Amino acid sequence: MGLNILAILLPALILWPSRTSAALTVDPPTDLQIIDPGHLGPLHIHWKAPLSLTSEKSCMVRYMLTYCDVDSTNCKRIITRQLKHTDGFNLNKGVIVKVRTLVKEHCDGSELKSDWMEMTYWPLIEGLADSKIKNLQCIVYNLEYMDCLWKNGANAPNDTDYRLYYWHEELEQVMKCNNYIKNQGHKVGCHFSNDSLIEFSDFNICINGTSRLGPVMPTYYTFQLQDHVKPAAPYEIKMTASKNGIYLEWKPPAGKIKPHCLEYEVNFSGKNTDWESKVLPEETTSTFLNITVKTKFCVHLRAAVNMYCADDSVWSEWSSTQCLRDYPAEEEHTIIKRNLFSELILLTALASISLTLLVGVLACWVRWKRSFSKKKVNMLLTEETKSINERNCLNC
């Protein structure tokens, strides 16, 4: 009897978990698509809900999306209720996108995950690989204009004609560079004026081109302008030397960069010709260098955007170099000299005052002594008269 029950229960016990989990599965999304709107970086990712998912059955449906470059392990992960997502990608490489369904069958129950739906997207990167540009560098000068410069491809034919295109979210369509920087007739860069600059938003660039051997393979580049700023140099450096060191003051570079966004590096040569450096990462326009210099002292400084305002920056040029020649040493000398001199004056004054006092006191004393003895004689005289008078009186 007991064995019979066990014979019935055991398969049921074994089957139970697998049957429930089989019932509680969810299908992955369908029809995953990756669409390039032609904006040199952003891709639209679309998908559809799994067919098996009926609205009365599901309490809450969400999708987990993960994506990265083909050779990267640093994937982004996003959970959304939407059926689409847009982000910027590096179009020099393929892109891997995965999406899965997340469902809660009962609102208080645990969440079910579907298998992944996966797709790899390869952007159209055709053309002569040897002729594609190298070392693209974009610098935003003092937030006023931007220059992007590149080097020719290693085996670019001599008639290679490069073209630069750009896009950011405030533009309706991709724009062509309209101010190329040229070297011996060849395009080596593009100049962007102030009105095409936008901060804190992806700035996408594509450089391709043509040559007699065929089209040049495109190069894509995405960055944010605020991370490529090179401020102007600080100016009007003032130095004040004292016994303990040198007090420095300067003016922050003029322009649109807010002073609280700047950091500085002070470079100074003290006793030797070796330059020493001091970095001031926070907003300031002065510092004190606690050094004693006996000979020539020189200083210059430069500015960059600090970590509170951007992820990266380019150091400005160095300011003009300012020097103090023998100044602090001379100052020390004069201080000592001045001290000696004033002490001498003080001593002389004191000596003369004491001498005058002494003479005065002596004179007074002599005079007083004299008058005192006179008085005494007088007094003696009066006393004598008195006594005579008294005597006289006694007589009276």
Ligand SMILES: *[C@@H]1O[C@H](CO)[C@@H](O)[C@H](O)[C@H]1NC(C)=O
């Ligand atoms: C480019 O190279 C070809 C072949 O090497 C040569 O015939 C042509 O003159 C060159 N053109 C220029 C502009 O240098």
Ligand SMILES: *[C@@H]1O[C@H](CO)[C@@H](O)[C@H](O)[C@H]1NC(C)=O
């Ligand atoms: C270069 O790229 C731009 C922008 O994607 C595109 O419109 C143009 O047709 C490309 N030119 C060549 C020669 O591939």
